[in-house]
Amino acid sequence: MSTGFFGNIGPVKYEGPDSDNELAFRHYNPDEIVLGKRMEDHLRFAVCYWHNFVWPGNDPFGGQTFERPWFGETMDLARLKADVAFEMFDILGAPFYTFHDHDVRPEGETYSESVKRLNEIADHFQGKMEAGGPKLLWGTANLFSNRRYMAGAATNPDPDVFAYAAATVKACMDVTQRLGGQNYVLWGGREGYETLLNTDMGRELDQLGRFLSMVVDYKHKIGFEGAILVEPKPQEPTKHQYDFDVATVYGFLKRYGLENEVKVNIEQGHAILAGHSFEHELALAGALGILGSIDVNRNDYQSGWDTDQFPNNVPEVALAYYQILAHGGFTTGGTNFDAKLRRQSLDPVDLIAAHIGGMDVCARGLKAAAKMIEDGALSNPLDERYAGWNQPENKAMLKGERSLEDIAARVERENLDPEPRSGRQERLENIVNRYV
Amino acid sequence: MSTGFFGNIGPVKYEGPDSDNELAFRHYNPDEIVLGKRMEDHLRFAVCYWHNFVWPGNDPFGGQTFERPWFGETMDLARLKADVAFEMFDILGAPFYTFHDHDVRPEGETYSESVKRLNEIADHFQGKMEAGGPKLLWGTANLFSNRRYMAGAATNPDPDVFAYAAATVKACMDVTQRLGGQNYVLWGGREGYETLLNTDMGRELDQLGRFLSMVVDYKHKIGFEGAILVEPKPQEPTKHQYDFDVATVYGFLKRYGLENEVKVNIEQGHAILAGHSFEHELALAGALGILGSIDVNRNDYQSGWDTDQFPNNVPEVALAYYQILAHGGFTTGGTNFDAKLRRQSLDPVDLIAAHIGGMDVCARGLKAAAKMIEDGALSNPLDERYAGWNQPENKAMLKGERSLEDIAARVERENLDPEPRSGRQERLENIVNRYV
Amino acid sequence: MSTGFFGNIGPVKYEGPDSDNELAFRHYNPDEIVLGKRMEDHLRFAVCYWHNFVWPGNDPFGGQTFERPWFGETMDLARLKADVAFEMFDILGAPFYTFHDHDVRPEGETYSESVKRLNEIADHFQGKMEAGGPKLLWGTANLFSNRRYMAGAATNPDPDVFAYAAATVKACMDVTQRLGGQNYVLWGGREGYETLLNTDMGRELDQLGRFLSMVVDYKHKIGFEGAILVEPKPQEPTKHQYDFDVATVYGFLKRYGLENEVKVNIEQGHAILAGHSFEHELALAGALGILGSIDVNRNDYQSGWDTDQFPNNVPEVALAYYQILAHGGFTTGGTNFDAKLRRQSLDPVDLIAAHIGGMDVCARGLKAAAKMIEDGALSNPLDERYAGWNQPENKAMLKGERSLEDIAARVERENLDPEPRSGRQERLENIVNRYV
Amino acid sequence: MSTGFFGNIGPVKYEGPDSDNELAFRHYNPDEIVLGKRMEDHLRFAVCYWHNFVWPGNDPFGGQTFERPWFGETMDLARLKADVAFEMFDILGAPFYTFHDHDVRPEGETYSESVKRLNEIADHFQGKMEAGGPKLLWGTANLFSNRRYMAGAATNPDPDVFAYAAATVKACMDVTQRLGGQNYVLWGGREGYETLLNTDMGRELDQLGRFLSMVVDYKHKIGFEGAILVEPKPQEPTKHQYDFDVATVYGFLKRYGLENEVKVNIEQGHAILAGHSFEHELALAGALGILGSIDVNRNDYQSGWDTDQFPNNVPEVALAYYQILAHGGFTTGGTNFDAKLRRQSLDPVDLIAAHIGGMDVCARGLKAAAKMIEDGALSNPLDERYAGWNQPENKAMLKGERSLEDIAARVERENLDPEPRSGRQERLENIVNRYV
16 A cells, blocks of 8 residues: 555666666666676665655755654654665665664664664565565665764774674674675764874774674674675765775775675765775775675765765766776675755656666666777777787796896897887777777 | 185074064974984984975976076086085984985986986095084985886886886985985885776786885895885876875785885875875874875965975874874984976075975974974863773773674663763864973 | 853963963953054954854754753743853953844844843843943844744745845844844845746845845934945755855945945854855955945865864964954954754853964954054065056056057057966975964 | 878778777767758867977976877977877867967977967968868967966066966967967966965956956957957866856956956866856856856866866766757857876877767767757746746846835735745756766
């Protein structure tokens, strides 16, 4: 029985590029085969709970703009919210969803009550999932909204907050496992500092390392088969966050011996805030072997905060999926829309249309990327560019079989004077533009 | 016999804060004791060769503004340049200097000739150093200006460029050792990419790892006792550089097993370009155990490129030295002015005055930082803030003796509900302002 | 009768630089004479209502951290809030305060009720002001928090919103006049756009021009003698705001013929968001004749949003007051702390200490700036630099008495070949450092 | 007779989207009719002289990478350069070109000699233009490279530099007129400051106003029928440039009464440096009536300096042409490629391919924009959004026929309580994505 929130908006269908139906897919065709796999199985779209069903439309200078019948702090409203959410997942045909504990149930007076409520809602979800609803891409704990976390969760100077956060993550991992979640995510929105004047960074990094190690241990203990994912972000809400970007997270994982246990969930908007392109973060995570999943929402290039907008630029998205495909595509990961409507987009139809637009942009990007892969459009020139390294002497140099002295002697002996060759950037950009 | 370039400007003396002599130190007093050590031995100032004696004053939209009698590509002019340089070191009473191979000799037609010229100039330097000139803080190779390096040195797709760069570093390390250099620095200005379209990042990181490993091996081979330092910078000249910031370098060192062999040389301006404060980079390097040396030149906060200006903000510099002192002060490292005059500052006196200003700002910063250390002005509140972690149960948690389940059970059992305490940021800022 | 909120914190006194009393002024000495005027009369400090008494400590990822007895939406609580506010003004000895309508009374069900409530609170204020409380530096209307303004106030596509905003400003101007306000401020937080796709910029600028013209007309109508001030900000909350920076506001005023009627209220943090230094915005406003008042709160240089922190860097603040003094100092304007505590600074004492720190920093900046003015430290070199323009032929050129042809003929005839002279930037920076 | 520089690369032809010829247009079809006009006449492409034929490939950390037979400072080489340039214009079928005086002739020992050389080269150009070469979109003077301009041209503290610059502009305007130039451009790369400490901004703005007024006077004097265009840029090379952005230039023009005489040449990269999107600057210039011409080269979003890359993102370019078409399209203006190869793109074919790619991207953007215009895809929703303003009472309000009091009385009387409507941003973005 429908909640009626979305009126008569029915399931969104693929109608092809020429459709003028605002509520149809023009590019996302789940069953279409791309590089030998269904498009749905490549993209693995997930719709998030928080921006769509929890956020009231406020910003730092304004209050609530959305008026939703489920806003409020009771369990009944939480169930109504879930009903609407699963209706939307169904309308969009989204194969996955994602949530924080805080999104789905009102916080209890005590830790125990909060956990109990979470479990009740999980039961409600389970019913819907068994009735044909989407799967859970990942679950996570909100360790940033409540004032107890204002100075950090794992990195709090107060060990009781560390403990409270640890207990909360345990509960969320339990629920994620029960719901068949394919990953468990940690975003450390408060794991950082406002000022170094009151912060012992070395100590706090050790706290964070310990916390993450416990999470990994618990995963093995309970036999959770999904991936543990950390989500980098450089700043906001804090001045500096310890999971600044992919490179920082990698160094952190190495420091605490976790690089084979934990991967990253990369968000386009966070990449931009860190001064990187999205494809940079993806390529780096791929090169380091820690590419897990993505949040495909973009930030505005002229705004210095997290705008979490739906993706709308196909050339950019194509380069992102190119990196993902080039590193083997998703395994447990997927494409999550951690995107929110602009606060002026008040209508239910805006929620649906925004996701359709995002899904179509991703589908176009994926198809362009796949075609570039098939054609070797970028990989062939790349192989040619580095071909010199296939020479035995050069291989030996790279393998560590030559010392600085050996090499210096050879440079002198052979009177090496290497001549540069064109990097061909513009010609490669032109090639990409044939595909997007 | 003087070159006459600086006219009658004599050695700069300490005259105290009330002096109105533009060419005196008002705060830098080398023999003054700070925290039990001479100020000179704390700060370990170095004057760089390149910005002062090589840079012609050009910028991306304009050509040469400086007219120096030593500009030109002959060995005689290189010796004249050295004579002027050592005169300036002497006038300033700088205890150290720094240089690239490219700064001090014209490049030869061949690798061998370039090395020969470098050695000739090193002889010239050696004479001056033995006659009472400054010591060498560090030497380095310029692996970025010549067109052969346009696509990288160690990370070049052409292995011959890798080899040429390796041979060049060997020569520079030899000279650095001969001159008693206390460190050897690598700044990878071209180790990065312009576009991912023509770049295999994983491969290039491996090349860079190999290169740095060879440098470390050679250091041990020749018994060089100084530190090997990598200098992070996020971008410029390339779009993205592999040594982006301290955290990135740390992860890189861990990846290639070099974290105990290599430290960082941190530049304020590079920190800013990477989206960090200078004290952040220092504090992080300190926490990770890789803090080596600093370039104290600042960037303009409103400009998006490397402006390399002399430091002029005492409160900022004080926080930087606070981090350095808090992590034990310099050992082989020091305070290098990788700073350049504005291109409109045409006169010889500008060179001298700019360094005096920078040295005085650093001296004020150091003294303020030392006083804060002595008073426990920041460390006492810090200890108090984390005091909860001294409790046995909390220590156990941090040592890894508690699992998520243990902790969750305790949270539930003790009905933990931690109450936040003030972070006191403004009050700590007020404390700092008593010292600067 | 005290509310007790501040416990036993009494009036803050000047105790001089050596005091170690956290709750004393060490530099702000209201009666000290600077450039022939009392320090208080130079600085004209104002404490703002909103950040101190309304903001709950939330940020984009977290909720309320402050727990204040006056939080809530009743008139009784509004009166309690006022009582605490005036207690704080009194403790600090602040000569002025500032407020929005929205800060001081709960919004009514109707426009009329909102106005009625505003007037009731104004009566309450009036009693306190007559009993020795501070004066009103400026009043303003909050045209950004309520959802009706989500798409703009004056620039809303819905003319009813324009009307509602106009009516609201009228009410706030009436109250400001009644309370003897010395200025009336407009900050157009929603006057801008989220996307050009739904925006007619030309039309919206005309709406804004009309709105401001009506405000000016009304000022004259009611005989309000204060200044009308516009507060530039480039973005946040919107993607682009029409009052981007001082230069933009000036062009806008010229376009609508308001440049002699309206001045600017410049905020340091907004300057930084616009890519300018604070002193740039002040110098430009001074040069254009529209410098009105300042908000002295700073932004963090590494954060891309409005952090509204208390000023803490004396050299920066000194350069700001230098510009203000060089353009004649404040007339109706003053120094407003539009600054908020960090959300972790929970304690009442944090509110007091933060203002003390800011006031002391400003006092130090003012004294340094005044001394530079007295000494001609910067103005003498400046006069010398432009001295060539005092020559008759050059004066004629600048007055418009020479054409391009005249000048070209003279260049050719006199074979002009101007030789550049040093800009002396570093030496001037050193001079400043003698004062700060 | 060909110089042979481009080998056997012949004229580039349109071959349609499916062509796999790297040296063919796939989208730019000059004779194709778009909105009733030939595509060539819409886009009015111009190729610039400086980046293609003068720039040696240096960057702030590296020297020359390009080796061109015409590099050098003789008139013979200048003629060879011209021959190659016009060959490239011909190969590309570019209808226009653009140049600075400094690009086309070596500077003479004296002003007179420089002018003489400029005229000689202009004769050479004239021959080529009469023989079927492209037309001149605009000419301009380089008032930034020579050290005499290091502290500004019009805004120099030395009036002789002002005079020298004025004389130079006269000579360039003369040549531009002689060659039938359709515009004359002023980019004030040095009209700004490095530090406020040595700058009198008010005085310098007056100098700049006087200079521009003389240019306008001279235009009328000689009967030049083209437009005078100012090119905004916020910074680089200086810390702050007076022509910061479109809004700043507009205010400047108003201040000196030039708003009907001068328009702007807007560059995408400069817009980005100023914190704006390209379409913002275009829309604003359109709204203010000063939209003249464009430089279509983009900047990298992650780099803080002017990267001058060829455009490669069709959705972005489409929104730019949408603004241009919506404001009536170009009259004297056009689309200039002020774009440079990456310094690693060494080969002649890179020069050709880069322009082909840029021209195709613009053609795709133009066609998408034209179709949106034809369909009213964005303008119909826009009209509907503002429809309330067509009501008589609202028109009266906007025309200035209502006072604040009138409006407040009506709000109270009618108990106005406006209800917000969805801004529909995501749905409009989806519409755009149907076209690009």
